[in-house]
Amino acid sequence: MINTTRRNLLRGGALITAGLATGRAMANGPDPLITEPQDWAIYTGDGVDATPYGMPIEYEGGVIRRNVPWLTADTISSINFTPIHALDGTITPQGCAFERHHSGAIALRKEDYRLMVNGLVETPSVFSYFDLERFPRETHVYFCECAANTGMEWAGAQLNGAQFTHGMIHNMEYVGVPLRTLLFEVGADISLKNWVYVEGADASSNGRSIPMEKALQDCLIAFKANGEGLRMEHGYPVRLVVPGWEGNMWVKWLRRIEVIDRAVESREETSKYTDVLEDGTARKWTWVMDAKSVITSPSPQSPISHGTGSLVISGLAWSGHGKITRVDVSTDGGKNWTIARLDKQGDRKALTRFYLDMEWDGGEMLLQSRAIDETNYVQPTKSQLRQLRGENSIYHNNCIQTWYVNEQGQAENVEVS
Ligand code: MTE
Numbered sequence: 001m002i003n004t005t006r007r008n009l010l011r012g013g014a015l016i017t018a019g020l021a022t023g024r025a026m027a028n029g030p031d032p033l034i035t036e037p038q039d040w041a042i043y044t045g046d047g048v049d050a051t052p053y054g055m056p057i058e059y060e061g062g063v064i065r066r067n068v069p070w071l072t073a074d075t076i077s078s079i080n081f082t083p084i085h086a087l088d089g090t091i092t093p094q095g096c097a098f099e100r101h102h103s104g105a106i107a108l109r110k111e112d113y114r115l116m117v118n119g120l121v122e123t124p125s126v127f128s129y130f131d132l133e134r135f136p137r138e139t140h141v142y143f144c145e146c147a148a149n150t151g152m153e154w155a156g157a158q159l160n161g162a163q164f165t166h167g168m169i170h171n172m173e174y175v176g177v178p179l180r181t182l183l184f185e186v187g188a189d190i191s192l193k194n195w196v197y198v199e200g201a202d203a204s205s206n207g208r209s210i211p212m213e214k215a216l217q218d219c220l221i222a223f224k225a226n227g228e229g230l231r232m233e234h235g236y237p238v239r240l241v242v243p244g245w246e247g248n249m250w251v252k253w254l255r256r257i258e259v260i261d262r263a264v265e266s267r268e269e270t271s272k273y274t275d276v277l278e279d280g281t282a283r284k285w286t287w288v289m290d291a292k293s294v295i296t297s298p299s300p301q302s303p304i305s306h307g308t309g310s311l312v313i314s315g316l317a318w319s320g321h322g323k324i325t326r327v328d329v330s331t332d333g334g335k336n337w338t339i340a341r342l343d344k345q346g347d348r349k350a351l352t353r354f355y356l357d358m359e360w361d362g363g364e365m366l367l368q369s370r371a372i373d374e375t376n377y378v379q380p381t382k383s384q385l386r387q388l389r390g391e392n393s394i395y396h397n398n399c400i401q402t403w404y405v406n407e408q409g410q411a412e413n414v415e416v417s
């Protein structure tokens with residue numbers, strides 16, 4: 001058996017390698033991967049022109065977006081989920097970042113792109129893509145979370161996998177022009193009682209009203225993500241980034257910004273993306289995504305694949321109010337908590353990776369994580385959230401998630417009271 005207790009790992013590189021190799025050889029006989037020459041070391045590999053644009057190696061073929069067929073009527077107005085159980089670090093590759101379209105993803109050429117800025121402005125203007133490229137740019141990493149993320153879980157533990165319960169989120173590095181730059185450019189009336197109404201070029205238009213204060217603060221008119229052009233499904237060539245606020249406001253294929261003196265109260269901000277409370281009234285203007293976290297591994301799609309001993313618990317935390325300052329992890333359903341290690345101090349309104357490096361004795365666990373942000377807001381339990389909001393809600397569910405892990409290391413979505 002390979003002995004990988006923490007004590008051995010701490011002894012230094014050379015010793016560990018020797019120790020692992022001897023351990024394996026002793027247990028299973030000679031290891032041909034060590035004793036025999038392998039084809040990949042004898043023959044040359046693919047030439048540099050084989051993949052001008054790289055795809056993940058076939059062995060990573062399972063790290064893909066997935067959907068839940070019964071969740072929406074068709075794939076035009078639909079959602080798929082980021083495989084967060086299989087990713088590490090914080091940046092989401094565009095190729096497996098969740099998509100949410102109300103009327104399908106459209107292919108819009110840069111040459112055909114136009115952005116109109118009108119309403120309460122001195123100079124109503126239309127910008128081409130190439131005009132936008134001539135304004136000073138900024139680069140920022142932000143998470144985008146659909147307000148419906150974890151929505152199915154209000155009714156009880158439903159979907160068996162972090163990808164499905166928490167995968168309506170992605171975290172990318174955006175390059176773009178601050179929205180305030182364009183508002184100043186057209187001489188907008190930026191009085192704080194005003195709003196901007198933003199809409200996309202797709203058939204749904206996905207129109208949303210944004211208070212002027214937020215429009216001036218940190219919204220970005222983005223045209224690059226993770227270094228390259230936006231993928232079509234994320235709004236190529238231009239999308240709006242609304243840091244920390246619900247994903248629905250991140251209008252894709254952005255075509256118009258109207259400065260107005262009141263909110264439009266469009267479909268997406270009245271009958272949708274609001275939460276109906278116990279007494280039948282609805283919460284209004286619930287834009288900010290409160291602090292939330294989830295353990296991505298182990299989790300139902302990412303069971304423990306080794307025996308007892310060293311175990312890396314890994315997860316993600318985020319807050320629409322700013323930085324994550326602490327994440328606690330419990331292995332007993334919230335009775336006892338240990339402070340997890342943040343991979344680095346959290347970025348504002350971006351995903352933070354946390355780890356808990358522990359010794360697993362092979363016993364059952366009820367794994368939970370609890371995020372705390374710079375406003376000292378503490379991620380609530382499911383029952384605390386239900387007390388506040390009742391059981392009619394779908395959107396804005398940021399409660400603590402529980403995974404039951406059995407003695408074989410398999411995990412399951414459960415609810416603890
Ligand atoms: N913008 C347009 N134009 N059309 C849409 O359907 N969907 C919204 C938002 N912006 C949408 C849109 C919703 S509900 C979410 S959660 C995010 O885009 C999802 O962004 P993504 O598809 O890049 O993940």
Ligand code: CO
Pocket residue numbers: 100145146147148247248
């Ligand atoms: Co959404």
